[in-house]
Amino acid sequence: MTEHPVPEKWRPANHGPKAAARNRAALVSAAREIYARHGLAAPLSAIARRAGVGQGVLYRHFPDRAAVAAAVLEENVRQVEQAAEAEGATSATVLGVLTWHLTESAAFIGLLHADVAISPQGVPPYAQALSERVERALRGHAPHGGRLEAASDLMLAVAMVSGAVTGPTREERERRARAAWRLLGVEAEPVRPFEE
Amino acid sequence: MTEHPVPEKWRPANHGPKAAARNRAALVSAAREIYARHGLAAPLSAIARRAGVGQGVLYRHFPDRAAVAAAVLEENVRQVEQAAEAEGATSATVLGVLTWHLTESAAFIGLLHADVAISPQGVPPYAQALSERVERALRGHAPHGGRLEAASDLMLAVAMVSGAVTGPTREERERRARAAWRLLGVEAEPVRPFEE
Amino acid sequence: MTEHPVPEKWRPANHGPKAAARNRAALVSAAREIYARHGLAAPLSAIARRAGVGQGVLYRHFPDRAAVAAAVLEENVRQVEQAAEAEGATSATVLGVLTWHLTESAAFIGLLHADVAISPQGVPPYAQALSERVERALRGHAPHGGRLEAASDLMLAVAMVSGAVTGPTREERERRARAAWRLLGVEAEPVRPFEE
Amino acid sequence: MTEHPVPEKWRPANHGPKAAARNRAALVSAAREIYARHGLAAPLSAIARRAGVGQGVLYRHFPDRAAVAAAVLEENVRQVEQAAEAEGATSATVLGVLTWHLTESAAFIGLLHADVAISPQGVPPYAQALSERVERALRGHAPHGGRLEAASDLMLAVAMVSGAVTGPTREERERRARAAWRLLGVEAEPVRPFEE
DNA sequence: AATGAATGAGCATTCATTCAT
DNA sequence: TATGAATGAATGCTCATTCAT
8 A cells, every 4th residue: 555645634824924914904905995895884704705814814913893994094094194294295195195085985984984883982992093193194284374274173174075075986076075175265186195 | 484473471552553653753763862872773673672662663664774764864854944944044043953963963964974874885865865855945045155155065065064073972063063164164053943 | 783792602612614514414404304394484593403503504505595495305306316327227216216205204395396385486496407307317217118108297297296295194195105106007115215 | 613523533334244254255365366476475464455454354254374274275175066066067077176276376286285384283174174075076076987986096186186286377287287187097177167 | 343553573694703623 | 823614692574463443
């Protein structure tokens, strides 16, 4: 009888921490798409499936549903921060990137209103922190000569625009975003952020 | 086949058809409270329980989840319409009632954003119709001398204010509503509607 | 949103993917018994319970109620096919196995009449396909010298016998099956199939 | 102040026992149609609605679901009896009426198989009694010169034909009924019964 | 005697979360 | 470390049955 090496049942290669980071990114990206398409209440399993990973991996990276949403929002906020810190940043570019995210997907809008959608009991902690980062990023980039000089006014304006940005198509949302800013005396239009 | 066993339980008095209207009102009222407290995704059973009726009654009056939400919003819209048709109606009173509903509960805000929360695929039909009724009610009551003379601008402004009205307490929401209107050049404050 | 609370309960061992196949078999077997005892309209939860698995497992393996029934019938049909392909297969053995299933349980009979019990609107798709497999298996195994040489006549005869096989006890059903075949000029008796 | 006669709330006229009989007939007729269209598992409320009466009336006339089915079958059986007792009754007319009911609707077939569909625990009592009435009606009307001289054989044959009569359209069911009888050596075709 | 609203148990279905492999 | 099957609680929804009017 020949010695066959026992055919080890295939087992997903352990690709180490490299894969872990890749998985996390894939999950965030998948979450963004799923949220955009199916709303914030989409099953987590759908996110894991689209990311091409098992359910367990999702839980390894995110303790709960809110953490996934926070991670998606985090990316958006980071891009706003980058726009604010970039060489030659202006209120047009910073507000533009912010507006871009607003019009990009219903998900982001929903996330801003996450208090209602996710946790009706007040603004969730992560949203608070992220909101402050946005405020900090916006500070110093208020449009000149308008009514929005104060940072707090600017944040209120952002919330207002987010309320206006509805509609099934991207074009419609962009149109409404522009119109909303205009009502606030600001000319702003969506600016696609640099992907880092 | 659903062969239900004989229930050997106490059976609360059947108050006859008279109770039907009362039950419907109780359901709408309960829905308003539950929505305010727990958001639009709250279980329908919770609404039925709070209304003090069985699950079936809810389904008798409302074919589906959206119908319940529509009924709640309907009441709000009706009160805006009444404010608009009232003797001596002004933009202050009409916008005031509208703003009052905005600040009254997260439910109304959520309902305006129902497309995200309930049906990610576009604005639900009932919302469309109700939105048009609000627009009609607002027509002719635009604040004078501002940027919101056009009815479409006014509706956009309403959406914007609704986006701004967040916060855990009524006071906070009122404060933000006022501030939002002010950024739009309108002095408006919540006006409690007459209950018919 | 379905926010499930943390279950603080004992959680039966997860036996991993290995158990998947075993669970599926257990479900089919449980379904067979439940169907035999309580008819095709029996609650799916009863099947899951008897199989010793959670509700979800049933849905993982079978998308809907019809799929469960199809799986049960599939096994029966397969055994008829095996009888037809077996060394030295005769019309006696093939019809015998078929008749055995007929007398074995009300389930099989019910499945043949599933159009009435499950979907009043015509024969369900799965039944069509399975029926054709039976017909193919029977082809070439028609009893010689009788009125059932044509395959279509043979299938009609099978349906007729299935209509005759009623009765609370196995013995009674066997008696009626035999008598039914005899009225058709065929001597046939139930033959227990080899379990593969 | 003028004396207005208090406008007595309208209340359904009490039409006495006449109406009661009419209601019962309407219910049976409605049940027949609903069963034919939606199967035996159709909600009782649907039957009451189609009969144009309240739910309560149904319960006044029939204690339970099985009683409704029994009443429908009862009519069928009565018509077979009438055919058997009619002037110049022959096996062709008696079997014809019986076959007519078989092909008329899936409901009747289902009723013959009610043991499976309604009460898996054996043949329900009403079916037993009705079956005996059919047997009695058929006695003396066996087709001559065939294999079905014995009444018990004839009843078995009826069951067999009922098993064969499937198909979505009336035409298909008639075709199969005829073919089934032919396999049993009997030429029979559906005969529409006289409505009494 | 009739109506039809109400009840509420039961079944279907989904999905967050765990965990053996 | 990843997989994905399994669990089971929660929720949606239906419908048999009762009963005030």
